[in-house]
Amino acid sequence: MLSTIASVFDPLGFLTPFTLKGKLLLPLQSLCHDKVGWAEPLTSNQMTDWISWKESANDLISFKVPRCYLTPEFTNSYRAELHTFSDASTIAYSVCSYLCLLDNTTYKVAVSLIMGKSRVAPKRAVTIPRLELQAATLAVKVADFIKIELDYQNLTCYFGTDSRTVLGYINNEAKKFHVFVCNRVERIRDSTNPTDWRYVCTEENPADLASHREEIQNIPSSWLNRPSFRNQPDFRPTPQSTIYTLNNEDPEIRKVFIHTTTTRILENRLVDNLEKWSSWIKITKIVSNIVILITACQKTKLTHSSPQGKLIFNMIVKLVQQHYFANELLLLKGKARLPKLMTLSSLDPFLDKCGVIRVGGCLRDSLSC
Known part of the structure; x- marks a missing residue:
């Protein structure tokens, strides 16, 4: 069967409709799928179709x-x-x-x-x-x-x-x-x-x-000579304005999953946590431990016995001031006077060299960082 099909010399495919029928009648795919041996005979139906195709090959003589x-x-x-x-x-x-x-x-x-x-x-x-x-x-x-x-x-x-x-x-x-x-x-x-x-x-x-x-x-x-436009004066296909869109449910379209993460930013989260404790000593210990952890990550030596009380104090005060007096800090950093409508304006506040808001007047010279 294979040799008979291969004997049809048609390199340019002029007999494609005919040779395709032979390939389908062979039925090589089904025989291979069913693991039929090479020497086993075909069924009666397969043999009838095969003989019919072979006999029709005699008409190839008249095909020009x-x-x-x-x-x-x-x-x-x-x-x-x-x-x-x-x-x-x-x-x-x-x-x-x-x-x-x-x-x-x-x-x-x-x-x-x-x-x-x-x-x-x-x-x-x-x-x-x-x-x-x-x-x-x-x-x-x-x-x-x-x-x-x-x-x-x-x-x-x-x-x-x-x-x-x-x-x-x-x-x-x-x-x-x-x-x-x-x-x-x-x-x-x-x-x-x-x-x-x-x-x-x-x-x-x-x-x-x-x-x-x-x-x-x-x-x-x-x-x-099949194309239907063969007898038209200008047989080129007319450009079509139709836009061929795809259905979003087409199984060949790869689904793209977008994962979004919503992050809620809490300003001065540490200040919010400080409100949980009413003891100043406990707060300073907590902040001190945080500072020690940070400095340890930075490979610097800092212990509880180090003179850091003032550092912790200033850090806590600055966090609280940034939380409650953000607008006042911006004005003071710009060396501007506070409007009278602001609560701190009557206290003549100023920023010390550590960036902490302090009360002005007579205390300006008596307090240092």
């Missing part, structure tokens, strides 16, 4: 392909465009490329099938959008190959698909996809622009024929 891309009416002035279509079904996905030539003088159009290619769908379950994306990726690879092989200057490439989901993937600029879709979209964007792609309904998509099994006698002649 015109190899000249240009007709005698063409002048030396013409432009060339490559139109590649892709399609997928549950059993296979395929592409086909057509070379479209337009005479700049007579406006005659010549359309020729350049290459067709199909792949059998994987045995494991794959969604139709993924198969359609696989077909679009294959279309880009085929177009890249044809551009290298064809000796045409300024060959313009266009692509068509009947999957709006694939067009949404290609046109996407914001959402992130899972690895499968992300890698294939990146491959497509490397060789094409989103503006090169257009939507083609299934009835007008020639690749739809190549993704379904067909007898050789059932392959229409339009397969060789």
Whole structure:
């Protein structure tokens, strides 16, 4: 069975609808999946389908392909465009490329099938959008190959698909996809622009024929020059203003979870804690322990026996003053006089060299830090 299928010499894929049927009838996938031995006979149904396909291969003799891309009416002035279509079904996905030539003088159009290619769908379950994306990726690879092989200057490439989901993937600029879709979209964007792609309904998509099994006698002649715009004076696809958006529930869109943390800032948290104790001695001990801990982290030596009583005193007073007299501190730091509306204005307050608010007047010179 394998040798018979391989004996059909079709490197350019002109017989893609026919050879695809042979690949599907083989049925290699099911045989391998069921671990059927090489010498075991086929079932009656499988044998009937296989014999029918082999007999239809006799009609290949009458299948003819015109190899000249240009007709005698063409002048030396013409432009060339490559139109590649892709399609997928549950059993296979395929592409086909057509070379479209337009005479700049007579406006005659010549359309020729350049290459067709199909792949059998994987045995494991794959969604139709993924198969359609696989077909679009294959279309880009085929177009890249044809551009290298064809000796045409300024060959313009266009692509068509009947999957709006694939067009949404290609046109996407914001959402992130899972690895499968992300890698294939990146491959497509490397060789094409989103503006090169257009939507083609299934009835007008020639690749739809190549993704379904067909007898050789059932392959229409339009397969060789299929695009519906082939007889129009200007056969380039009209740029579409439709924006293909993706559904947020699309399983291929990678969900992004944002974790927000709300932090409540309490000014002078230490002052709030000081209100829990009514003993000044206890407060000084607590603050002293905090200072010792801080200085230990800074690798400085400080013990309870150190002359730090005044330091602790000033620290506690400054914290309390920053909490209750924040506006007064700002004015005093700027060396401004306090307005009479402020409570401390009548006490003629000032800042000592330690930054502590002290009462002015006669006590200005008697108190030091």
